Amino acid sequence: MTSTDVRLEPPPRQPLPGGPPRRSSWHARANAVVLVWLALALAAAALGDPLALPRWLPVHLLLLGAVTNAAVTWSEHFAVALLRLPPPRPRWSGLRLAVLNTGVTAVLAGAVGGVPAVAVGGAVLVVGVAVGHTAVLAVRSRSALHGRFSYLARWYICSGAALAVGAALGAVLVSGSLPQVWQERLLAAHVHANLLGWVGLAVLGTLFTLWPTVLRTRIVEGTSAWARRSLPLAAVGLVGAVGALTAGIRWAAVVGLALYAAAAVLALVPLLRTARQRRPHSGASWTVAAGTGWFAIILAADVAVVATHPAHAVADALGTLLPPVLVGFVGQVLLGSLMFLLPVVLGGGPATVKRGTALVERWWLPRLIAVNAAVPLTVLPVPPWAETSAWALLLAGLTVSVALLAAAFLRSRGLTWHTPSPAVVGTALGAALSAVAIGVAGSGLGPATETEPVAATGGTRTVEVSLGNMTIDPGVVSVDIGEELVLRVRNDDVQAHDLYLDNGARTPMLDPGQSAVLEVGVVTGPMEGWCTVMGHRAAGMDMRVETGEGSDAGTDSAADGSVSGAESAHLDLSGEMSPDWRPYDAVLEPAPGGTEHEVEIRVEETELEVAPGVRQSMWTFNGSVPGPVLRGRVGDVFTVTFVNDGTMGHGIDFHAGSLAPDEPMRTIRPGERLTYRFRAEMAGAWLYHCSTAPMLQHLGNGMYGAVVVDPPDLEPVDREYLLVQGELYLGEPGGAEQVARMDAGEPDAWVFNGTAAGYDHAPLEAAAGERVRIWAVAAGPTSGTSLHVVGARFDTVYKEGAYRLRPGDDGGAQALDLAPAQGGFVETVFPEPGTYPFVDHDFRHGENGAHGLFEVTE
Ligand SMILES: [Cu+2]
Numbered sequence: 001m002t003s004t005d006v007r008l009e010p011p012p013r014q015p016l017p018g019g020p021p022r023r024s025s026w027h028a029r030a031n032a033v034v035l036v037w038l039a040l041a042l043a044a045a046a047l048g049d050p051l052a053l054p055r056w057l058p059v060h061l062l063l064l065g066a067v068t069n070a071a072v073t074w075s076e077h078f079a080v081a082l083l084r085l086p087p088p089r090p091r092w093s094g095l096r097l098a099v100l101n102t103g104v105t106a107v108l109a110g111a112v113g114g115v116p117a118v119a120v121g122g123a124v125l126v127v128g129v130a131v132g133h134t135a136v137l138a139v140r141s142r143s144a145l146h147g148r149f150s151y152l153a154r155w156y157i158c159s160g161a162a163l164a165v166g167a168a169l170g171a172v173l174v175s176g177s178l179p180q181v182w183q184e185r186l187l188a189a190h191v192h193a194n195l196l197g198w199v200g201l202a203v204l205g206t207l208f209t210l211w212p213t214v215l216r217t218r219i220v221e222g223t224s225a226w227a228r229r230s231l232p233l234a235a236v237g238l239v240g241a242v243g244a245l246t247a248g249i250r251w252a253a254v255v256g257l258a259l260y261a262a263a264a265v266l267a268l269v270p271l272l273r274t275a276r277q278r279r280p281h282s283g284a285s286w287t288v289a290a291g292t293g294w295f296a297i298i299l300a301a302d303v304a305v306v307a308t309h310p311a312h313a314v315a316d317a318l319g320t321l322l323p324p325v326l327v328g329f330v331g332q333v334l335l336g337s338l339m340f341l342l343p344v345v346l347g348g349g350p351a352t353v354k355r356g357t358a359l360v361e362r363w364w365l366p367r368l369i370a371v372n373a374a375v376p377l378t379v380l381p382v383p384p385w386a387e388t389s390a391w392a393l394l395l396a397g398l399t400v401s402v403a404l405l406a407a408a409f410l411r412s413r414g415l416t417w418h419t420p421s422p423a424v425v426g427t428a429l430g431a432a433l434s435a436v437a438i439g440v441a442g443s444g445l446g447p448a449t450e451t452e453p454v455a456a457t458g459g460t461r462t463v464e465v466s467l468g469n470m471t472i473d474p475g476v477v478s479v480d481i482g483e484e485l486v487l488r489v490r491n492d493d494v495q496a497h498d499l500y501l502d503n504g505a506r507t508p509m510l511d512p513g514q515s516a517v518l519e520v521g522v523v524t525g526p527m528e529g530w531c532t533v534m535g536h537r538a539a540g541m542d543m544r545v546e547t548g549e550g551s552d553a554g555t556d557s558a559a560d561g562s563v564s565g566a567e568s569a570h571l572d573l574s575g576e577m578s579p580d581w582r583p584y585d586a587v588l589e590p591a592p593g594g595t596e597h598e599v600e601i602r603v604e605e606t607e608l609e610v611a612p613g614v615r616q617s618m619w620t621f622n623g624s625v626p627g628p629v630l631r632g633r634v635g636d637v638f639t640v641t642f643v644n645d646g647t648m649g650h651g652i653d654f655h656a657g658s659l660a661p662d663e664p665m666r667t668i669r670p671g672e673r674l675t676y677r678f679r680a681e682m683a684g685a686w687l688y689h690c691s692t693a694p695m696l697q698h699l700g701n702g703m704y705g706a707v708v709v710d711p712p713d714l715e716p717v718d719r720e721y722l723l724v725q726g727e728l729y730l731g732e733p734g735g736a737e738q739v740a741r742m743d744a745g746e747p748d749a750w751v752f753n754g755t756a757a758g759y760d761h762a763p764l765e766a767a768a769g770e771r772v773r774i775w776a777v778a779a780g781p782t783s784g785t786s787l788h789v790v791g792a793r794f795d796t797v798y799k800e801g802a803y804r805l806r807p808g809d810d811g812g813a814q815a816l817d818l819a820p821a822q823g824g825f826v827e828t829v830f831p832e833p834g835t836y837p838f839v840d841h842d843f844r845h846g847e848n849g850a851h852g853l854f855e856v857t858e
Helices: 023-051 056-082 090-113 116-140 150-175 180-214 223-247 250-277 283-308 311-346 350-360 364-379 384-416 422-442 695-700 736-744
Strands: 460-468 471-473 476-479 484-491 515-522 527-530 542-547 596-611 614-621 630-633 637-644 673-679 684-689 704-710 719-728 749-752 764-767 771-780 785-789 796-799 802-805 816-818 823-829 834-840 851-857
Touching (some): 056 150, 056 311, 090 116, 090 150, 180 250, 180 283, 180 311, 223 250, 350 384, 364 384, 476 484, 695 736, 704 771, 771 816
Parallel strands (some): 460 484, 630 704, 719 771, 764 851
Antiparallel strands (some): 596 614, 719 749, 796 823
């Protein structure tokens, strides 16, 4: 005989009525938790675009939520079953899962809610569970380490150790405390430790026994030898790859991954021999086989990506592989295993298991084909309609799988329990159902809206609608009451828009060039429509549907300008700043050494104190207004990693560089990033700002900053300060009222470095006789500046790339005049100690916030 028989027994059921069933109930519940996470991941994937959810959310709902729960539960189960260990105490299992899921929830909530401390705390819990689970497994399996299945424990121990490392790297990442290059490298290491280590090793280790079991055949001889041989190779390769990615050594990472891939090939040998012995025949076996096939493809693609990219670019480049990794590999292995295992753990005797299996395997062939045909289409360059259809197919296939598993679970509960666990069951069902609904709605398969059953005339009116340039064209659509309205909406702009009508009909978020058919339904009265991207409605992206002859075509829809300028009158600039307010540091540090500068700029929506006691939510670069200062010399190269952590599209435009704006200045969506590289070939004080329309709103809400490029002959001085002047508009960012004041050029206040009269409350320092250089940039968006220091004269004026005045010239200067987007510097020597105000000498600005103080000492 050349093979061994293995059988996975269902956990023993407790037959006594009223007695608490133990392991089977426990396993059923643990698997229900997996199903809930799966359903949430599906919902997040389907809802991602409309809700502008970050892309990592569905990724982590699947990997950190569903897969981690499944791996912890199943690795323990297999270890117990195959190594013939005594079952663990239920209290330990329950505690472990409770802590794990608390940690996972904290990671997700902290990261979504922008509270890194919570996310880091959650990641620490996950690391704790990984370490605890692995240690317990190691200790408990020690006695069994010489048995036939002893390799299993070793694979699981390595897998658990990889999770501990991967989750710890995740904790460092989410804390956001590292410089950009390190952040990128650790991200690559984090991805590999978790995917190839935690998930990959657990999957391969399990398949040695699960695969023959799923095929209902015997384990081929030599399996344990292959398993023993391949693990050290995989472990060494993985440690090497993760270490090398962290250190940024490309060739070592490639060698490590090649070792890992070789180990995976070795591990596949017994699996293929098993399949030759008995061909896959069930939904579960084909799904697991397809998942394993994708694993091989991914490994090859991964080696190629790492070989052709520097470590800090690996994570970004791997982004396109997400669907094959998440759905092709991880999703299918998980679903395929559950299709086989769930009916077994739900138990109830052979007949019940058989019925459960029939239920979860229903329509398996169409599901298998749908998913595996759709995955490549989401990656390959295909037309948008094909990609959209592929995603719909994918979501539909997965949703049916999850729903069937949930149904099997519910059925078993209904049959055996008087008190099913309502929370778990309800959440699973609700999440799965909403995923179905959302998947269908998002795919455009379903009706866009409910139509009211009123006086349909049977006529249909179809109108072509174009979105772009902050308008919806046409702005007015006339329809007869009872007519059915269909809008063929096309996004002709360079950024994403959608169209929402106030009867609830809406298009999905449309990328540039995409179109959608919006079935508005039978029109029963006038309607309003607009783009839901923040600020776009106020900027003019609205339309009206008018009915019959009575429509007052002359009315402008922007007429709801019932704006109260009340707030503006009540800014008390002499009031106290809050105790925790910190001024934007106006001290300009010298240019750092070197000719290459790397900087990360993240879009953040932050509430800031913008005037004494007044807080306002701002759109910021790196959480401050203005954003971070970049300084260098002529010829320096700046590499900017621009990350959009906001909730709407943004871009960035550096006036200091000279390049075609098409790519680097494009609008990126929430969760996306781009790299912007420019060489500073000309000296000056330059503006940078958000490049997304309407720029009036993006600048007016704080999205600007300065780049200082030193002239070659710049003399050292005693002190250097930078003042970026801007305008302050209170109220809801992008709201109609705020935007009306922006259009009229009527700010509530003017600010130096983001705060009205801030430097009245935190004066800048200097000493008498010192030479002080004041750099200035006028960020506008609408007004410039006439910068003046009361009691001082300037002997040096440098404006827009040239000196207008230098020491030794006969004349002097009293103000530095800058139009919006201009910059320069002035120098002065304070004659004696005292308090010297600095103002915009346009006193509408100076007395409304563009005001500060120099405190000059002895
Ligand atoms: Cu912006």
